[in-house]
Amino acid sequence: MQSMTIRRPDDWHVHLRDGDMLKLVAPFTARQFARAIIMPNLMPPVTQVAAAAAYRDRIAAAAGPDFTPLMTCYLTDESDADEIARGFDGGVWTAAKLYPANATTNSASGVTDIRNIHSPLERMQALGMVLCVHGEVTDPAVDIFDREAVFIERVLTPLLSDFPELKVVLEHITTAEAADFVAGAGPNVAATITPHHLMINRNAMFERGLRPHAYCLPVAKRERHRQAVRRAAVSGSPKFFLGTDSAPHHRPTKESGCGCAGIFNAPMALEAYATVFEEEGALDKLEGFASDHGPNFYGLPLNAGTVTLKREATDVPDLLGRGAIELVPFLAGQSVDWTLDD
Ligand SMILES: NC(=O)N[C@@H](CC(=O)O)C(=O)O
Numbered sequence: 001m002q003s004m005t006i007r008r009p010d011d012w013h014v015h016l017r018d019g020d021m022l023k024l025v026a027p028f029t030a031r032q033f034a035r036a037i038i039m040p041n042l043m044p045p046v047t048q049v050a051a052a053a054a055y056r057d058r059i060a061a062a063a064g065p066d067f068t069p070l071m072t073c074y075l076t077d078e079s080d081a082d083e084i085a086r087g088f089d090g091g092v093w094t095a096a097k098l099y100p101a102n103a104t105t106n107s108a109s110g111v112t113d114i115r116n117i118h119s120p121l122e123r124m125q126a127l128g129m130v131l132c133v134h135g136e137v138t139d140p141a142v143d144i145f146d147r148e149a150v151f152i153e154r155v156l157t158p159l160l161s162d163f164p165e166l167k168v169v170l171e172h173i174t175t176a177e178a179a180d181f182v183a184g185a186g187p188n189v190a191a192t193i194t195p196h197h198l199m200i201n202r203n204a205m206f207e208r209g210l211r212p213h214a215y216c217l218p219v220a221k222r223e224r225h226r227q228a229v230r231r232a233a234v235s236g237s238p239k240f241f242l243g244t245d246s247a248p249h250h251r252p253t254k255e256s257g258c259g260c261a262g263i264f265n266a267p268m269a270l271e272a273y274a275t276v277f278e279e280e281g282a283l284d285k286l287e288g289f290a291s292d293h294g295p296n297f298y299g300l301p302l303n304a305g306t307v308t309l310k311r312e313a314t315d316v317p318d319l320l321g322r323g324a325i326e327l328v329p330f331l332a333g334q335s336v337d338w339t340l341d342d
């Protein structure tokens, strides 16, 4: 196949940040996607309807008219069910986001115990509002490579037995356990999958030296898990859909003695997914994964337009930037097999 046209896709998990970083990265996402679920882990986090509406306006200004940001509410121990319902009913919030406190970047204000958000979760279940989950336990006694699987056991399974109708997206899955759990759960449970977890395993972080640009959370796992996540992505199941988790960090904050977690993949996300789906002999499954399963799960309309991908290599730049900000993109200096036609 030399070219393929699919319904315009959406990104169901992205970090656009704020200020100059937002201005730099938003056009990359808007070039690829019609809509995106915007992560609320700013400093301070987006916990209030008014803050989310103002952030939405800043994103719209940075991304241009062809892009719709879908906002999320950052859940904390103090989250108020009425404020969440008000933002959802008012069309500001599409979903709410559960960060276990200190699990990842800017999650210090996250939830310390799931019991503290029972009343917001009860309301969300009644409203049909999606809960997006960073699914890792923070218990330092649990090995970092096991934190997703243990989260499923200790937190997600009890959560779903307390709220059996709650719509839950287990985000950026990295393990066979997560893929199996989601596949076997009810239709109210789905997962997003990133390009990097499809393309790299944990060796990438240690290839001939320490590689901070391959470091994100949840951390990439061993090859067996990458293979399981690839099978889930190309399975055609409506439970698995595209979420890049593009998470830009200024270069010096990654190339550091304590580097930030996050991989910036927005510039060539679709091209990377197409490369993986072709390797798996599943290009016919790309449109469902990228453009249909997400909106169907969220109960949103499918996009009207299309995008065309050509089977021509795209070279990924070593460095992207503007002004003082420098970003090393995913697959810097390498290439992907497809090109997005503008
Ligand atoms: N994925 C990451 O490694 N980092 C994300 C946070 C997150 O999605 O966990 C970030 O905000 O930088």
Ligand SMILES: [Zn+2]
Binding pocket: 104, 134, 171, 172, 217, 218
């Ligand atoms: Zn996360």
Ligand SMILES: [Zn+2]
Binding pocket: 013, 014, 015, 039, 245, 247
């Ligand atoms: Zn993320």
